[in-house]
Amino acid sequence: LAAAPLAARAAAAEGDPAILEKKDWNQYLGDGVDARPYGHPSEFEADVVRRNVAWLTADPVSSVNFTPLHQLDGIITPNGLCFERHHAGIAEVDPAEHRLMINGLVDRELVFTMQDLMRFPRENRVYFLECAANSGMEWRGAQLNGCQFTHGMIHNVMYTGVPLKYLLEEAGLKTNAKWLLPEGADAAGMTRSVPLQKALDDCLVAFKMNGEALRPEQGYPIRLAVPGWEGNMWVKWLRRIEVGDEPWHHREETSKYTDLMANGKARRFTWEMDVKSVITNPSPQAPILHDKGFTVLTGLAWSGRGSITRVDVSLDGGRNWRPARIDGPSFDKSAHRFYYEFDWDGSPLLLQSRAIDSEGIVQPTKDALRAVRGTNSIYHNNGIQTWHVKSGGEVENVEVS
Amino acid sequence: LAAAPLAARAAAAEGDPAILEKKDWNQYLGDGVDARPYGHPSEFEADVVRRNVAWLTADPVSSVNFTPLHQLDGIITPNGLCFERHHAGIAEVDPAEHRLMINGLVDRELVFTMQDLMRFPRENRVYFLECAANSGMEWRGAQLNGCQFTHGMIHNVMYTGVPLKYLLEEAGLKTNAKWLLPEGADAAGMTRSVPLQKALDDCLVAFKMNGEALRPEQGYPIRLAVPGWEGNMWVKWLRRIEVGDEPWHHREETSKYTDLMANGKARRFTWEMDVKSVITNPSPQAPILHDKGFTVLTGLAWSGRGSITRVDVSLDGGRNWRPARIDGPSFDKSAHRFYYEFDWDGSPLLLQSRAIDSEGIVQPTKDALRAVRGTNSIYHNNGIQTWHVKSGGEVENVEVS
Amino acid sequence: GEKFGIGREATKDEVAAWDIDVRPDGTGLPDGSGTVADGEEIFAERCAVCHGDFGEGVDRWPVLAGGQDTLSSDRPVKTIGSYWPYLSTVYDYINRAMPFGEAQSLTPDEVYAITAYLLYMNDVVTDDEFELSKENFTDIHLPNEENFFEDPRPDTATLKDGEPCMSGCKEKVEITMRARVLDVTPDTEDDESGAGSID
Amino acid sequence: GEKFGIGREATKDEVAAWDIDVRPDGTGLPDGSGTVADGEEIFAERCAVCHGDFGEGVDRWPVLAGGQDTLSSDRPVKTIGSYWPYLSTVYDYINRAMPFGEAQSLTPDEVYAITAYLLYMNDVVTDDEFELSKENFTDIHLPNEENFFEDPRPDTATLKDGEPCMSGCKEKVEITMRARVLDVTPDTEDDESGAGSID
Ligand code: HEC
Ligand code: HEC
Ligand SMILES: [Ca+2]
Ligand SMILES: [Ca+2]
Ligand SMILES: [Ca+2]
Ligand SMILES: [Ca+2]
Ligand SMILES: [Ca+2]
Ligand SMILES: [Ca+2]
Ligand SMILES: [Co+2]
Ligand SMILES: [Co+2]
CATH class of the missing domain: 3.90.420.10 (Oxidoreductase, molybdopterin-binding domain)
Structure with missing residues (x-):
């Protein structure tokens, strides 16, 4: 067996080729320390970019692009991905x-x-x-x-x-x-x-x-x-x-x-960005890729009036709520990372998160906001977001009754 | 005067051309939000890079490059500049x-x-x-x-x-x-x-x-x-x-x-990285560029055994010490940023910093380390660094008695 | 002042070079004047390509005139005439930022003239011989000035209104709306597009 | 185990494919053997270009033999013979990482042979007909094994030794040494170079 060629050995063996077959990176040298004076992400992360939506504005020169929140974790946004x-x-x-x-x-x-x-x-x-x-x-x-x-x-x-x-x-x-x-x-x-x-x-x-x-x-x-x-x-x-x-x-x-x-x-002079949160995973761009079982839900919460004291998560469109786990540093006027781990039974979900800040302000539903402000505000929308997880794990942006 | 060409107006006026003359960036459009899906530093920061020292190793493929600490601030190292x-x-x-x-x-x-x-x-x-x-x-x-x-x-x-x-x-x-x-x-x-x-x-x-x-x-x-x-x-x-x-x-x-x-x-098994600090500015690559007057000294301190409770700074090679100001988050096993602001009288200085960690371990002098370990250790050198600031603001790596 | 002894005093000319801002009370307005007719000409030459000859907006470029009585409608059209509270903002913004891509290339007289033309297009002045100047500037008030009020938030529930409901908060939940734009990755020809814009 | 129910059991073949590590007690050694003479040949072909025919090191590539009795000198030469505590490390490291750039391309017999040759070059075995095998491997001890001891830190002052001095800590201060390498920016031909290396 020791003399048999590698491919033959791997074919005979039982298991995952990703383990049984050697990869180039296990054997051959990569770039040295002089190759990347200023580094960049892996080529396998090429889809982790700021994106703009062409039809939003007349010209990309006075416009916006968006941070890929669904591809990040922790609380720091890397400089290359901070929305513009x-x-x-x-x-x-x-x-x-x-x-x-x-x-x-x-x-x-x-x-x-x-x-x-x-x-x-x-x-x-x-x-x-x-x-x-x-x-x-x-x-x-x-x-x-x-x-x-x-x-x-x-x-x-x-x-x-x-x-x-x-x-x-x-x-x-x-x-x-x-x-x-x-x-x-x-x-x-x-x-x-x-x-x-x-x-x-x-x-x-x-x-x-x-x-x-x-x-x-x-x-x-x-x-x-x-x-x-x-x-x-x-x-x-x-x-x-x-x-x-x-x-x-x-x-x-x-x-x-x-x-x-x-x-x-x-x-006018509506300066503070009020308490807000969003579930970043799962979300439409980041569906659940595994079958039923233990899964990690995560998101961000923030308030322009202080820190975040609590985030609740609902799996059923706001009928029932459970406190999420806030992890990582909790600073004033800084994003907070929250997690909610649960055993997914594979059935559809209506995900929501609701943040509460150190001033005691509770993130409102979108309908609560519309009740006081109508729908022409453009700005300062801190309403609760709903994601519809389908049984296949696909996720869609929806609103619920 | 309103009709006079811009250059003539600027020439007649008294003051800094950087203010009196318009810049391209005050008038003309720059790149739009579709130009840089993953951003990069300004072209004016091209010298902020990891650097290696060719003669240190046989080949850059098994070697090291170094974080440009003197060009950074705060406690986070940006990913592109983390030493390799x-x-x-x-x-x-x-x-x-x-x-x-x-x-x-x-x-x-x-x-x-x-x-x-x-x-x-x-x-x-x-x-x-x-x-x-x-x-x-x-x-x-x-x-x-x-x-x-x-x-x-x-x-x-x-x-x-x-x-x-x-x-x-x-x-x-x-x-x-x-x-x-x-x-x-x-x-x-x-x-x-x-x-x-x-x-x-x-x-x-x-x-x-x-x-x-x-x-x-x-x-x-x-x-x-x-x-x-x-x-x-x-x-x-x-x-x-x-x-x-x-x-x-x-x-x-x-x-x-x-x-x-x-x-x-x-x-063997000398795992913990002991309490250590270094003044990053001024330092040989970052001399003092102004005349005498108020100046900011800054540096980093860290300990593998916990957090940093105190950093002292000496301007006279360790004869006298003053507590520095630690600013920004103080986390366990994380770098701490310290500052010491003082009125520089323009005369030469011998700068040192000395950190103390939450275990009460005091950063030792290099001679104290040598006394117990000799000079063949290669690793785990957490000795106090001395920078010699000359009267022109130039800085050199020295050791002192 | 002078705590640290850092920096230097600005010269008069330096401050003059940069101090271009204008306030509702007229502070910051330079000497000068311009008529509706002058403004029409300059606007046609330097602005209309984006904003349209009558400020109606070309393609998705901003609309500058009209929209009166739309503010409580489903699709408000916010223009100088329908929405902006102060005329000084028109002068200040055009002077600092327009034409787009050639900022700060207009003379005071040109800005006065364009502003006069925008007042005319927005029916704030009706006399096409009207001349706007530093002197008569603050006499003019825009129609929507009184309709701005100070931020009254918080306008939604706080903990003082009671603990947020944790269980059995609703009888049943139904999906009432779905994302209008499903394909958000801008990589194909047939991408959908949605309504609205960011400002 | 099984708290989360995530992951799957590894197959025997998968573990065998990756489980290549060797310990001082011989755990992990594969079947096989090789002689000093075989090792000399393989070494000349696959290793000597960097490490030299006799492990003396070419240019700045690592030295693998010699250096006995240099450990307390000014310039210690740390080799398998002079410094390494365990032979298993030699087998394990060559097998996983050498030749540099062609890692994990050697058969067990080849690694045994090279290891035998390195023992010979380091005077740990003196018989040039010596054959190293899985069976006799753990009989062999490297000379410096006993000279390693557990980290005894802290070995410098702590607050228990008293508050650090804050003023008048020394009579006078003099510069005793200056940077050897002043020009550290590697951008010119005439850059200076210093002593030492990183490991
Ligand atoms: C090349 C296109 C272009 C030209 C030419 C141009 N503009 Fe604009 N204008 C814009 C854009 C784009 C904006 C929005 C800029 C932003 O997003 O901040 C704008 C905004 C404005 C606004 C504010 C609109 C609002 O509702 O807030 C005014 C007023 C205006 N322009 C006036 C002018 C005038 C007057 C001129 C000529 C002197 C001019 N523009 C020339 C593109 C143009
Ligand atoms: C192309 C150059 C090259 C070749 C060929 C090469 N090596 Fe190496 N060797 C190196 C380098 C570089 C290192 C240090 C790697 C590192 O930094 O981790 C090294 C390290 C070693 C070490 C550890 C040295 C120490 O002191 O820790 C041993 C043992 C070794 N090589 C043996 C071999 C053997 C046996 C072969 C042939 C089968 C071989 N090398 C082929 C470049 C080479
Ligand atoms: Ca307010
Ligand atoms: Ca230890
Ligand atoms: Ca002013
Ligand atoms: Ca698409
Ligand atoms: Ca093993
Ligand atoms: Ca140089
Ligand atoms: Co804006
Ligand atoms: Co290493």
Whole structure:
């Protein structure tokens, strides 16, 4: 037998060829340590990408793509997969040519280079960033078949940055200072009005995400972090902060990011992203691939008002609920990972998750939201998502009575 | 003036051209959301890469490259920059063809597919992984001029994985089970003996790092996480775990990863990576670029025996110490980020950091280590590093009396 | 100020170069003016390719005019005339971000003129000889200004309203809606497309 | 076992295909044997290009023989003969990982023969007609076996030894050594190189 050729031996043996036959990678050398100065995922993970939906917008240059939540785990979103939303494409800023100016109601109007900013004390915090329009497609009913598209306008990143208050204190705030206008260096010149109190509380001028420099599509070299508040306020490519006594009511806080109610009136300054959760697996893009038996359900929960204290899961469309297991770090205004393991009997399921935050706010049903806000809001849809698992394991985005 | 061409206007105005002159990125559109399904760093960060040192090894296929610690911040190492150490190059494993076998002293010898593994309960934990040979070059004295090379065989990652104990319990441990032999699917067939107690305590079969699939160079599709213990034990491309009653004394725990003492005797099973720290900025590759004034010193500290309770910093080569500020999450067996901000008077400095862990172990000086271990150990060098800052801001790796 | 001694004072010219924002009270408006007729011409040349000659929007590009009385309908059309609360936003946004792809290429007079034309198209001014200027700017109010109100959340249940139901919460559950767009992987010609848009 | 009911039992053949590890007590050794002379030939053909005809190591590839009595010197040479505690490690490692780039291509007889040759080159056996086999394998002990001992750490100060000194800890401080390799960026021809290696 020892002399028999390998293939013959394997054929004679009983079992899985994946074990019985040698693989190239068991025998031959792979790339050395000089081959990948900056690494990339396995070729077998080529489908793990941000995806956009062409018909959503007029042009991909002012559009959005979505984080593949169903292919991730834990709470950190890798930088290459953090969803993108920009209004004039990715600004490719040269940090040597980048400045941050503080002007307006300050004692001294200041200019900082990147090197200047590196001299202020820094903080490291994990925060989610959710676009106010995340799940916005679903206001009128189930639309897109996959949590990447229904919930993928979110990412969760560890930022390193300078507390904005240090920069403001360096400039010296006038006593009538009440509002800030952060402004981007991109061709959209993005601006938002931010109340000074928030800025002094926990805003960061962030320059690193998950340890390395911000990615260009996330505002390289600096962006504003506005923890827990809608993503549009996290101005990217930040180049100026004006201090004022009144809000500016700029385009992104009037024409956009205001919630239109059924009666035609509209809410403004709806900044916090309310408590929300979604089951990422199983989900339409990630069906159950095994027969009945022990299975892992997992998902993400977050709240812009604090931490997540509890997530409940229902397998029967909200009739009965069980507490899920939250695992991994629980930070304020950061995504939480939850699991619910159960023995699947192979019959159809209607999966839901319901998160509760440290302020005691309970994630509402979509119908509860519609009852108070109608269906024209576009933004701030934090309703409970339902996935219909069929007996074959296939999953569909549905709504239930 | 309104009609004057832009350049003329800018020339007449007083100030920084970076502000007075418009940039392309302020005016023209950048890449859209369909351009980068998987993102990459800015072109201006092209020097932020893993680097190897050609003369260290015979061939880059069995060698090491180093994490650019001086260019990172926070505690998370981005996946593309996690140092690589492999013994037969990067195994490019097809997950569909990958299996995990458990054999030996178990009730039932088992085989798992990747899909099987996804059905076990998961945990999410942040752990550092340090090669036992990190700083090994420095046993005989200051060698390499940069913390990337003196300390860059470490990374710190949030793992998602299945507690190994679940897999072992599924197989059913025999009463005489005491040791495990995890084995890799690569062409080095990497093996290490791991005491069962550690396996049942906190080892994970990890499949995700920082949210996404393990990178090929880090063991895709699965690696063993052995928290706090030397990196070589974290077997990559894990394909088999044998359960036994005695250790195997394989090549990587005899010929390698044993500490040779001055008297010719050698320590074995020196698993824990002891308390250690390094100042990452300033450091030889990251000099001080500004004149005297307020400056930020930062670094990393970690211990394989628990968390870091304190880091002290000295500016004068160990004569006087001040507590540093630890910022960001403090997890067990995870890197901690520390800062020490001070007013630099422009004169030369001898920078040191000294970490203390939750077991009360104090990071020793290099001379204290040499006094007990000599200079032939190669591994487990956790001595205090000294950087000499010159008056121009340049920094050099030195040792002091 | 001056806690750390980092950074330097901005020059007047530097602040002037970047300080372009405009507020509802007129703060930030530059000197200048422009008529509806001037605006029509500039708009036709630089804006209409996307927004249409009358702000009606080409393809999926934004609609800028019309939509009055649609806000409580099933398909609200939110335009400067129907939705925007303040005229300053029109000036500020066009000046900073339009034309798309050639941002900050318009002179103050051009922006005043375009803004005047947009007011005309939105029936806020009806005189086609109207000239908008720094001086008369804040006299103009957009029709929907009063219909914005401050965020009143939380507007859904909290724990104060009682513990959320854990068992037997409903009699029966039925599927009432299914995903409109089943094939979300944009890899084939025959991909379905859905309604709505993101803003 | 069987808590979750996941996975399946391995077949005997599957376990046999992967269960190649060898322990000091001989567990895992396959049937077979090989002589020093056979080993010399195979070694010359498949190993010597890297390790040298006599295990002396070519360029920076590993040295496999010699180094006796260097372990307490300044430059220890750690080989199978001078350092390795167990012969089983030699068999196991060559069988699983060598030749470098063609792992697991040797038959048991070949590995026994090479191992015999390595014993001979390391003066552990002196008879050039020596044949190593499964049967006599565990009779052989490597000279350095007794010189390994269990990790005795912590071997440096802990808080129990007192609070670490915070001020005035030394009289004066002088630089005693400087980095040997100043230019660490491997981008030019004239890069310096240092001593030592990583394992
Ligand atoms: C090449 C296409 C294009 C051209 C030309 C263009 N725009 Fe736009 N316009 C856009 C896009 C795209 C947006 C939305 C940008 C975003 O997503 O932030 C927009 C948005 C706007 C808005 C805000 C719409 C809303 O409801 O919030 C206004 C007002 C506007 N444009 C005016 C103009 C004017 C005035 C011009 C000419 C001076 C102009 N545009 C030229 C594409 C164009
Ligand atoms: C192409 C080069 C090459 C060839 C051919 C080769 N080796 Fe090696 N050998 C290496 C390298 C490289 C290592 C170190 C691998 C590592 O870093 O893990 C090594 C390691 C070893 C070691 C362990 C050395 C130690 O001190 O830990 C032994 C024993 C060994 N080889 C024996 C052999 C034998 C026997 C053969 C032939 C059957 C062989 N080698 C063929 C390159 C080679
Ligand atoms: Ca509010
Ligand atoms: Ca030990
Ligand atoms: Ca202003
Ligand atoms: Ca498709
Ligand atoms: Ca075995
Ligand atoms: Ca060089
Ligand atoms: Co937006
Ligand atoms: Co190693």
